[in-house]
Each structure stands twice: as structure tokens, then as C-alpha cells.
Amino acid sequence: MKSNTVICGAGIAGIAAAYHLAVRHGVEDILLVDERAPLSLTSDKSTECYRNWWPDAPMVALMNRSIAILEELAEESGNIFHLNRRGYLYLTADPGKIPAFERDAQTPSGLGAGPLRVYRAERSDQRERSRSANSISTSAPLRSASARSAEYIPSPTEGYANLPAGADLFLDPALIRRRFPYLSEKVVAALHARRAGWFSAQQLGMYLLDQARSHGVKLVRARVTGIEQSQGRVSAVHLSDDSTIATPFFVNAAGPFVEEVGEMLGVDIPVFTELHLKVAFRDPLGVVPRQAPLLIWNDPQTLPWSEEERRFLAAEADTRWLLDEMPAGAHTRPEGGADSDIILLLWEYKHECEAHPTSNRPVIPPPLDDTYSEVALRGMAAMLPRFQEYFHRMPQPMLDGGYYTKTQENRPLIGPLPVEGAYIIGALSGFGLMSACAAGELLAAHITGSRLPPYAPAFSLDRYDDPDYRKLLADWHDAGQL
Ligand SMILES: Cc1cc2nc3c(=O)[nH]c(=O)nc-3n(C[C@H](O)[C@H](O)[C@H](O)COP(=O)(O)OP(=O)(O)OC[C@H]3O[C@@H](n4cnc5c(N)ncnc54)[C@H](O)[C@@H]3O)c2cc1C
Numbered sequence: 286m287k288s289n290t291v292i293c294g295a296g297i298a299g300i301a302a303a304y305h306l307a308v309r310h311g312v313e314d315i316l317l318v319d320e321r322a323p324l325s326l327t328s329d330k331s332t333e334c335y336r337n338w339w340p341d342a343p344m345v346a347l348m349n350r351s352i353a354i355l356e357e358l359a360e361e362s363g364n365i366f367h368l369n370r371r372g373y374l375y376l377t378a379d380p381g382k383i384p385a386f387e388r389d390a391q392t393p394s395g396l397g398a399g400p401l402r403v404y405r406a407e408r409s410d411q412r413e414r415s416r417s418a419n420s421i422s423t424s425a426p427l428r429s430a431s432a433r434s435a436e437y438i439p440s441p442t443e444g445y446a447n448l449p450a451g452a453d454l455f456l457d458p459a460l461i462r463r464r465f466p467y468l469s470e471k472v473v474a475a476l477h478a479r480r481a482g483w484f485s486a487q488q489l490g491m492y493l494l495d496q497a498r499s500h501g502v503k504l505v506r507a508r509v510t511g512i513e514q515s516q517g518r519v520s521a522v523h524l525s526d527d528s529t530i531a532t533p534f535f536v537n538a539a540g541p542f543v544e545e546v547g548e549m550l551g552v553d554i555p556v557f558t559e560l561h562l563k564v565a566f567r568d569p570l571g572v573v574p575r576q577a578p579l580l581i582w583n584d585p586q587t588l589p590w591s592e593e594e595r596r597f598l599a600a601e602a603d604t605r606w607l608l609d610e611m612p613a614g615a616h617t618r619p620e621g622g623a624d625s626d627i628i629l630l631l632w633e634y635k636h637e638c639e640a641h642p643t644s645n646r647p648v649i650p651p652p653l654d655d656t657y658s659e660v661a662l663r664g665m666a667a668m669l670p671r672f673q674e675y676f677h678r679m680p681q682p683m684l685d686g687g688y689y690t691k692t693q694e695n696r697p698l699i700g701p702l703p704v705e706g707a708y709i710i711g712a713l714s715g716f717g718l719m720s721a722c723a724a725g726e727l728l729a730a731h732i733t734g735s736r737l738p739p740y741a742p743a744f745s746l747d748r749y750d751d752p753d754y755r756k757l758l759a760d761w762h763d764a765g766q767l
Pocket residue numbers: 293294295296297298299318319320321322323324325326327328329330331332333334335507508509510538539540541542546561562563686687688689710711712713714715716717718719720
């Protein structure tokens with residue numbers, strides 16, 4: 286059997302690569318090989334959120350491009366994958382954090398994520414004057430007290446067009462309460478990133494796959510077991526059904542198994558995997574409003590337990606950690622349309638509290654953790670106090686999870702490998718859905734020899750050959766990953 290290109294992995298990365306090669310470049314004879322059903326390993330476990338709000342210039346550029354393609358695809362498909370533009374709302378209740386919050390907000394803005402609009406508390410004399418002039422409803426536009434020209438435009442529940450980019454930074458607790466009355470009264474700063482929201486990953490993936498298949502891409506259910514080289518270039522791929530496909534091009538899109546597939550080529554892929562869980566609950570009390578953005582708690586916290594619960598947890602060595610301070614980052618969003626009451630909760634608290642079951646050889650299915658649902662639910666009460674109403678009648682949790690496959694600096698790997706004809710699209714960490722459209726486009730540009738965008742070198746494996754880049758990595762901290 287022969288093929289022009291074999292892509293190993295029908296997750297969102299492999300599918301996006303197949304789409305760009307076949308649909309946008311007209312490459313024929315592509316085989317997409319996966320031992321599982323398409324999108325079923327990691328790509329269907331995602332929270333399905335996207336944002337261009339990153340503290341790293343190439344990531345901002347990649348996401349801006351990816352979101353532009355998402356918008357194009359939404360336009361041409363009648364928004365078949367329900368792209369919205371609700372935004373991400375980052376919150377803190379710590380007045381000491383306000384200067385850092387403000388400073389950090391300027392970084393993505395300065396890197397091309399759009400303007401920052403700041404709304405400060407009015408002084409009392411200004412307040413007196415404006416009180417009689419306007420009474421602000423939660424749906425009306427809101428002017429910044431300091432910058433009279435800036436106007437807050439709330440996010441609509443649905444749709445993605447004609448909305449501001451950048452972010453709105455609220456530094457006035459009274460304004461925050463007026464805009465987001467369901468949040469804790471303790472919130473002192475709120476940053477609403479605007480070129481952000483979520484969509485149905487399954488529907489996006491299937492739309493891309495259907496398009497690719499209608500342009501000749503063939504999906505094969507098998508495991509890639511070996512890759513042959515001849516004179517230093519890819520020549521054939523062996524599959525678990527004993528077939529051998531002669532091919533000059535091979536794409537490693539194996540998600541958490543990119544390292545293992547890299548070994549078949551004799552290439553070291555410098556990644557590690559990190560287990561991330563997610564829980565869905567029904568929210569019959571409507572604690573998370575159906576129109577809410579993605580809500581992110583930026584403060585560390587200790588969980589709210591009763592005195593009796595504290596005594597009980599303190600008594601056992603393996604539960605005592607539940608009384609310790611937990612890291613920032615608990616986040617939640619509503620899932621589904623107006624008739625749904627499902628909410629998603631995520632909080633990567635574990636790696637900071639106890640040894641985490643990570644390894645470079647991910648365990649499938651990923652091990653789930655029985656305490657996760659309750660810890661995540663309790664952690665949300667800092668941000669949304671009405672979560673307390675569920676403490677003693679916890680809704681039935683639906684728990685799942687998957688692996689973030691990451692490089693040290695949390696930039697993806699997209700481009701050629703050091704074997705001619707071999708390429709990678711991987712290490713998509715916690716941003717694989719949001720970046721897939723631009724990642725697939727970039728990979729297809731490498732393979733077809735088309736013009737590369739300026740961000741291409743930042744994602745290529747050979748960046749690690751540059752001694753200056755390696756020096757830079759020594760002080761790399763904030764990757765901006767949730
Ligand atoms: C809890 C959680 C929340 C997340 N939230 C978000 C989010 O909000 N936004 C976002 O953008 N991203 C999010 N992500 C990240 C996103 O899901 C991933 O980055 C993305 O799914 C990775 O896609 P992939 O195609 O690289 O990998 P996968 O989806 O894992 O696909 C890889 C495929 O390769 C196949 N494969 C591997 N080895 C072989 C072989 N030898 N032969 C044949 N087939 C093989 C596998 O079977 C698999 O189907 C989240 C991830 C998790 C776990």
C-alpha cells in the first residue's frame with residue numbers, strides 16, 4: 286500500500302493537520318491512522334475553552350491566528366460548533382495582589398492580545414456627580430471612571446462577532462458586584478479577557494474530519510508500530526494489522542504518546558505528561574449563571590470545612606493535606622445551552638499538595654481520584670459562595686480526565702523532525718483545542734514548503750539547538766497555563 290502522507294493520531298492535532306493538508310493545500314492520498322476512535326483519547330476531555338490572553342508573544346500570535354480560523358469556520362458552517370465569546374474572568378479577593386494583577390494584565394495586551402481598559406473606583410466627589418446622571422443596569426454599557434472614553438461592553442451569551450478584544454480590568458469592588466452579582470463580595474479585582482470563550486470540541490473536530498474525508502483523507506483504525514527509513518528519510522510505516530504503507534511523509538500527532546512514536550524514528554521528543562481531571566455536575570440551584578464567562582479564582586485558599594470535619598481530616602495522615610493551603614486556579618463554567626444545568630469544574634490542586642501520578646508513560650485510562658469532585662466543589666465556594674449549598678447534598682459527579690503533554694516552556698512542537706520527511710504536531714498541553722487550527726495550518730505550511738508565519742521558529746524542535754534559547758529556558762516561569 287502507498288500513501289503521500291501518514292498521520293499518526295486522529296486527535297484534534299492530527300485531524301487539523303489532515304484538514305489543512307487536504308482541504309486548504311489539495312494534498313492527495315493522506316492516511317490518518319489511529320488505534321482509537323477519532324478525538325477519543327484527550328481531545329474529548331477538554332474544557333473546550335479558548336483565549337488569546339497569553340503572557341508569551343508567539344503564543345499570542347498563534348492563538349490570534351487560530352481564533353481567526355475558528356471564526357472563519359464558524360462563519361462558513363453556520364457556527365456548527367457553537368463558538369461563543371463569553372471571555373475568561375480572572376478574580377482575586379486579595380487587595381495586596383492588585384498591583385501585580387494590573388501589571389500582569391499589561392503583558393498580553395502589550396504582546397498583541399488587544400487593548401486593556403481599566404475601570405477604577407470613582408472618588409466620592411465624582412460619584413456624587415455621576416449618581417444623579419446615570420443609574421447603571423447590569424446589561425447597560427459601563428464607562429470607566431478613570432478613562433471616560435472606555436466603555437465596558439458585556440459579553441453576549443451566544444455569538445462571537447463584533448465584540449471587543451483585549452481585556453476589561455475592574456478595580457472597583459462595587460462595579461464588580463454590579464456586573465457579576467453572583468461572585469463573592471470579597472472580590473477586589475476582576476480581569477475579563479475578551480477574545481476568549483468556548484465551543485464544542487467534538488463538533489469542531491468532526492467538522493474538520495468530515496471536510497478532510499470529503500477531500501480524500503482516509504481514516505484507518507490501527508496502531509502505528511514502526512517507521513522505516515531509507516537513506517535518512519522516512520520510507521514506510523508499519524501498522525498493527527500487519528500492513529506496511531510506503532510513504533515519503535510521516536506526521537507524529539500521537540498526543541500523550543508523541544515521545545513513544547518519536548522513539549520509532551530514533552528522535553528524542555522533549556516532553557512530559559501531566560494528569561488533569563475535570564468534573565461535571567448538575568447545578569439545579571443555578572449557582573453558576575447560564576450566561577457566565579469562564580470564572581477563574583486566582584487566589585490560593587484553604588478549603589471550608591466544619592470543625593468536626595477538620596478534626597476528622599486531621600486524624601489521618603492521608604487526609605491531613607486537605608487542611609493545607611491549596612493553590613490558585615480553581616475554575617468553572619456553564620456547559621450546554623439554555624435548557625442545560627450542567628457545570629464544569631477544574632482545579633489542578635494536586636501537584637502542589639502531594640505527589641502526582643505523572644510519568645512519561647501515561648496510564649490509559651487515566652487514573653481518577655475519588656476526592657477530586659468534593660475538593661473542586663468546595664474550592665469553588667471561595668469565588669461563588671452559594672456552592673456551600675451543595676456541601677451536604679453533593680450532586681452526582683461525572684469525572685474524567687486526560688494528559689497535558691508539555692514541553693518545559695509550555696510551547697508546542699510543530700514542524701520538521703531531524704529525519705527527512707518526518708514532522709511533529711504535539712505538546713499541545715492545555716491549549717490543543719484553541720490552537721489546533723493554527724497549529725495544523727503551520728504544520729501544513731512546513732510540509733508543503735509554503736510561506737511560514739513569523740511565529741514558526743518558536744515552535745520548531747530545533748529551537749533547543751540554539752544555546753541562547755536554552756539559556757532563556759533557565760529562567761522561564763509563567764507559562765500562563767490553567
Ligand atoms: C482536563 C483537560 C482540560 C483541557 N481543557 C482544554 C481547553 O479548555 N482548551 C484547550 O484548547 N485545550 C484543553 N485541553 C488540552 C487538549 O485537550 C489537548 O491539548 C488536545 O486534546 C491534544 O490533542 P492531540 O491530538 O495532540 O492528542 P490526543 O487527543 O490524545 O490524540 C492523540 C491520538 O493519537 C493516537 N495514537 C497515539 N499513539 C498511536 C499509535 N502508535 N498508533 C496509532 N494511534 C496512536 C491516540 O489513540 C489518540 O487518539 C484540556 C485537556 C484536559 C486533559
